[in-house]
Amino acid sequence: MTESILIIDDNEDILEFLSVVLGDSYQLHLATNGEIAQTVLDKEIIHLIISDIMMPGIDGFELCRLIKSDVEYCHIPIILLTSKNTYKAHIEGLEVGADAYIQKPFSSELLQVQIANLLKNRRKIKEHFASSPFEDVRVMAHSKTDEAFLKKLDEYIRTNIKDPNIDIDMLAGHMFMSRTTLYRKIKSLSSLSPKELIDITRLKQAASLISRNEFSFYEISKMVGYSSQSLFSRNFQKYFKMSPIEYFDSLPRE
Structure with a gap:
């Protein structure tokens, strides 16, 4: 680009x-x-x-x-x-x-x-934000205003993460912005579309759940709003350059 x-x-x-x-x-x-x-x-x-x-x-x-x-x-x-x-x-x-x-x-x-x-x-x-499973969204903030914006956006996505239908209209309504303005803001801040940011937030939450070793991959995919485990696995591989099982195997064991 x-x-x-x-x-x-x-x-x-x-x-x-x-x-x-x-x-x-x-x-x-x-x-x-x-x-x-x-x-x-x-x-x-x-x-x-x-x-x-x-x-x-x-x-x-x-x-x-x-x-x-x-x-x-x-x-x-x-x-x-x-x-x-x-x-x-x-x-x-x-x-x-x-x-x-x-x-x-x-x-x-x-x-x-x-x-x-x-x-x-x-x-x-x-x-770094897009490829790191545990990096907080606020790493992309360049001011206190940006930090507050990203925190509010992230909290909304995580609160509604089980909903597979979260979209830009829902985000725009929550942030009191027009679709166009929100798209420009997110794209400029993160180089991601709102849909991609939602996906990455789902996958970061999934990475956290995987590290707890309490749920199956199928359960985790449902918990973070994926209707298909195969799509969940493909997206995980796309952003983090490893499959969910490879990620689990890479975690340190106590």
Whole structure:
């Protein structure tokens, strides 16, 4: 999947320059002010934001503050670009939640490395969560807001885990979000669809039950909402790279 970057700058030359530098590696969305940026965020799955600080209307500091305080977007890493070469400006950028702060004029190589590192770290966390039977969903949180969102989502799925029909509509109703907004949030945070997140939560609960050695695999598959033991086994293998019996055999014995 090609990751998408939203670039916000009122200078058309900067937008054109960054399009040339980043266009071959990422899917780009361009905005000349905060209002246009908001429209893009409402429609697209964005993996990273690059924003100038000095803009008419909503400046970069205020935009960063708004994004980082909104549950729908607070997980998106933000790089602030500025010509303000002062310690105070740097501190303010970090205080509003910026993940990186780059001074103009900047080298395109420095920007590319900074982007690559931020996205790579996010990818590693997502992959670790998806492939680790006991890793808590909150490992993917990048803020207290994200942590609360993921905890509420996880608790709902686990409370209703025996129901094989949990779907995005049920999740959206519980989270007081539209289907589209919830899908974007979950996909951007975890690289998983809501259905895949439900499946992984079922399988993590199954891994916990397997480790207790109190139930058969058939019983466990029913307890976590699978109508078919064969489907349960296939999905377990898909995400954790081992079958339920192989997982059981790998557990330490007292």
